[in-house]
Amino acid sequence: MTDTHQPPRGTGAELKRAILDEARRRLESGGYPALSTRKIASAVGCTATSIYLYFNSKDALIHALIEEGFEDLNSKMMAAIEGDGPVLERLKDAARAYVRFGLERTAYYEIMFMLRPEQMERFPAESYRRARRSLDAFASFASVSPAEGLKRGTIVLTALHGLVALLIAQRVDAQLDREELIESAIHAACTAAVAPPF
Template sequence: MQQPWTDTGLRAATLDTTRTLLVRDGYENLSMRKIARQVGCSVSSIYEHFANKDQLVHALIDEGFQRWYETVAEAAETPGAPVHRLDLHCRKYVEFGLQNPEYYEIMYMHHPRWAERFPRELFRRASRSMDVLTRLVQECAPAAFPEAEKARIHAHVVWAILHGVVSTIIATRLDTRIDQAAYVDSSIHFAVDATRRMEPARV
């Protein structure tokens, strides 16, 4: 028996169910009919909110990046020296990834070959968090990164380190002989210290 849903409730339930099924079964095995059966509604009800499963996946990616942006924007406003705020940013990143593994996998580790291209307007929204990291990098080493373009490159290097940490732990690929907390601390220290020690660019 289908239960009555409000529009908001149905949309939220659909996204929650899709997130779980996508991570568990993969993109190829995801279908609107399977989602509707799990939610307890008709397929047509879901189509009123999402035209196809690609729109569902895009909505999940957007939702994940919005949650992350809210976290990082708040951390960036924390009082303290730039290097301390960069360190906090890195720790918040790892914390977010480990506490929200389903979102993280969909945001950064899920690449369906046949999915529609991620919409440009959603990509711009997703990029806001990297804009925050870029500004932190510039504040930590203004002489090395007088231009945003170079700071953005280094910000992506910092991100690559953090992504490696999170994805290794989520995928349970971390050597069991390594203490996870020490691994996280060492990686963040490396990323932050490398940023702080950057020399002015030579011409």
């Protein structure tokens, strides 16, 4: 498990890549707690402090992973949104993509959305906004004004986040049929988003 395989590691930029690769591997297999600077270093064949030559802090390393996660999530949602078909159906497809991402790439989802702010320096707001293009796409849907669109898009995303977060934390009643719950929640959130203003 603590795979101390020592592939002739590179140096300089190569080492940086190796560190990032190892961090990604560990995140995917062991989640956030597996991201220890010392463990990453020993697996990659360098010392813990060498990581600081390429990342200002552990958080900076994690930010790089978060960025990767946003890239994946965004592309999946954009693909759904840019499809053809009725607006509501595309919205739902994007929502399904979001939920699927959260449940399949749980470790990524956690570092992207579930780290408490004091626990980690917040992902830079600027990157976050850029990373959130899909929200803008959401916002452009079925909205009278841009402001109303932003609001509605945000509401959908918060609803989806709550669903995913509680599912991940296993804080949803086990009696419920998972798939049915998800589909119903998506339906509720998306139809509300395209409903006439109240």
